[in-house]
Amino acid sequence: MKTRISAIILLWLTIDIYFFSAVATLTNNTSIYLTYWLIDALLAGTIIYSAFTRNMKLVSWLMALMLLSFVPKLVSSIVLVLEDFTRLFRGFPPRSYGVSEFALVVAAVFFGLLLFGITRGRHYYKVRRETLFFDDLPERFDGFTITQLSDIHSGSFSDARGVQKGLDLVNAQGSDMILFTGDLVNNQATEMDPWIPAFAGLTAPYGKYSVLGNHDYGDYMQWENKADQQANLNRLKEVHQEIGFKLLLNEATPIQKDNQAIALIGVENWGKGGFHKYGDLKKATAGVPNEAFKILMSHDPSHWDAVTLGHHQSIHLTLSGHTHGAQFGFELFGFKWSPIKYIYKQWAGLYQKSGLYLYVNRGFGFLGLKGRIGIWPEIAVLTLKRRSLV
Template identity: 60%
Template sequence: MASRLTLFLALFFVVDIYFYQAIITVTDLVSVHIAYWLIDILLISGLISILVAGRQLQRAQRWLTGLFTVLLSLAIPKLVVTPLLLIEDITRLFRGFPGRSFYVSELVLFLAVLVLLVVIFGLTRGKHFYRVHNTTLYFEDLPSSFDGFTITQISDIHVGSFTNEKQVQKGIDLANAQQSDLLLFTGDLVNHAASEMDPWISAFAQLHAPYGKYSVLGNHDYGDYIQWESQTAKIANLERLKVVHQEMGFHLLLNQATLIEKDRESIALVGVENWGKKGFQQYGDLRKATASLPTGIFKILMSHDPSHWDEVSVDQEQHVHLTLAGHTHGMQFGIELFGFKWSPIQYFYKRWAGLYQSDGKYLYVNRGFGYHGLKGRIGMWPEITVLRLKRSK
């Protein structure tokens, strides 16, 4: 965490210094120059102070998240428009390096303001700007009774971040409005503690589907990221969270499989505990979860972290037809326009949002229903996935 923050702050300073060139080109007011750097100094000093004081404290984490969100909000517009200043410098190099163009700097500042407005929308409205993503998948060996069968997937609720009951209800209603046959939740119900769900159980219990609701655990659900008074308290928290899934009407699959039956035919729904790379716990056991299943049965796997697909399930001896994951949130920041998709998370995760395929096996990574860390979503809106299974001829 500390190394990543250091890298981010170093990049922030480089971009900040470059962007400052546009500021001093447009205005020579000393008060503006001082205010520009004073804001940075206060934000970064606050971040460092909180980290030194104790990141494990819940109050410290809230302050850390808030300050980081403000810092990121200021950094994004600068980062987006800095390439324009770089292009100008390249042309200046071939023109004897004259002074900066007032009009180019003015354009840079104008565009930065526009980007800032998008960021503000993301932080205020974007966190509940729910989008439905529809995908149809074709399989030769899908049982004929399941031709046209629909699945609604949600992931990464992170209920501890929610503050607006009315806006969250919009997302719940939108999920129900899809009228899918099956509803699946792929982990990270809470940020840290099961108690975060207490005010929200009745709301999420409204989710319904005729063939049932099933869920798995995500990395945040184990309570690994806060300090507990004892190991016993941590274990009790996880046990309480498992009960919460029941109270919401979800069947929690813990390295288990169950059969979904329709017109005397069946498909297997498999759920593994969290399995991740790069320091994340590896509780998932796909071999155990599929051990009792008949060979050749059509399988849908719920596995919170998409890295599990590349590292384990795609090479599993029992063919897993479709894997559903979440975890990445699309970093809650990115660009998706006209088929183009980009987010910084793609430099950390090979599969990070949407549909992927390999050797007839599919992975769908949901962008997340909620938010965590960054108090909003910018360009990478909260997602409700609807998958329609079709039997190919």
């Protein structure tokens, strides 16, 4: 942890020094210079203190402030780099006043975008729609709609009106079924207590189903004993029932429509690297016929490549979450980027291999960073269609 924090502070300082060259070009006001360095020194010092004292609530807010300070300077430094490239061939004359002014304008624009994400982005819900075609979808399910939610993280909520805005948007979709793919809380089941009535208000004619995510097991906090941790998990399972979601724990259930059915499968969390591997797809599909049309809920998208695609039964559609899209990035004109892409190959949206689909939800809530910047909270609506074989 110390090494990671040191690397972040060093990068931040490097960008600060470089961007300061533009500030120094525009003014020689000592008060502005002192304010520039004092703000970042105080922020960096407080972040280091909070991280080492493990005051994670304070760290979340400081992380947002750090992004406000760092990212605009980083982006506008591209302008300065381009100028320095030309200065290299001109004998390094003084930095241009106009270029420095433009760099500050770029920084101001990105500061505004970041400020919106931090103050309003956490409830700036986006409905994302996908239509998926299958050769073997049962005829009765042609046009069947699923609303997927993921990563609610109720322990981070503080704005009841903001949360209700998202839930009303979920109900407004009128989907046949609502599926939730894990991380109802940050750590403790009690985090859901104020939100039970609101989430119980979600409705779908073919039911609401859920699975557990990595945060739901309480693995990221200190418990006095294992019995307390297990009691917390037991209570969380009761909460799923109280909000009207059928929790699938390495098991499958048929979804009936008229005289036809599809198999809905839910596994416990299975994550790559240091994450626990509670999920057991083999157990979950033990009673599912090979020829059944299958939808799998699995919180962590790394499960798809590592286990699901190689499973002896084809899983037509897998629904995951977990990544949050890092809550930071951008999506423009079909192009998307987030730093999380360097950790997770499948991190947001729809993926396909050999006719099998994975949809990774960007998450309904937020964790760590008190907001979302460019990667907005998501309500996914998936429509299943039977491909015409004529």
